[in-house]
Amino acid sequence: MKQIGALRPALSRHLLKARNLAAVWAGYSAAGAQCLIVSGEADTTGAIRDYAALLPGATVTVFRLHARPGTLAGRIALRGRGGGPAIPGDELRGLGPAALRRVSRQAARAAEALDHAGAGDLRIDTDDRSPHEVAARIRALWSPWSTSEELPQ
Numbered sequence: 001m002k003q004i005g006a007l008r009p010a011l012s013r014h015l016l017k018a019r020n021l022a023a024v025w026a027g028y029s030a031a032g033a034q035c036l037i038v039s040g041e042a043d044t045t046g047a048i049r050d051y052a053a054l055l056p057g058a059t060v061t062v063f064r065l066h067a068r069p070g071t072l073a074g075r076i077a078l079r080g081r082g083g084g085p086a087i088p089g090d091e092l093r094g095l096g097p098a099a100l101r102r103v104s105r106q107a108a109r110a111a112e113a114l115d116h117a118g119a120g121d122l123r124i125d126t127d128d129r130s131p132h133e134v135a136a137r138i139r140a141l142w143s144p145w146s147t148s149e150e151l152p153q
Helices: 014-030 045-053 069-080 097-117 131-141
Strands: 063-066 122-125
Touching (some): 063 131, 122 131
16 A cells, blocks of 8 residues: 555545555456455554545455564564565665564554454454465455355454
8 A cells, every 4th residue: 555655745645645555456447346355554444444434335345464573673684684575665674673673563562452442344364474475365355246154254
């Protein structure tokens, strides 16, 4: 989602991202897509409301991706070294070890807060899973024909 909302200086970007996502979805929908998986931060009820309001007629399901603190630290350190997925404008790339440790601690605290708040419709553990496996898990759990009783907690 950062790529559809790149803006400097970093202002509140959720509304910009929501508008851009609506335009992206319109294109995919016109081409026949029935589902679009988007990865990004939507860490408040207001942000999720902004996205949903600009996607009329779409069913929005929020899957919260979760990783243990050690996994987060490893992924953040990898990105700091320039590894992992190529993310244009990656703010972690090139940060020193102390800064990366701070980011890791912040990410772990944010994950814990989301856990306590019960954020999202479904929680997906991403430890020991590749991005392709996570996407496959989301596709397996979500379908327009599923009921909440069929979905694991």
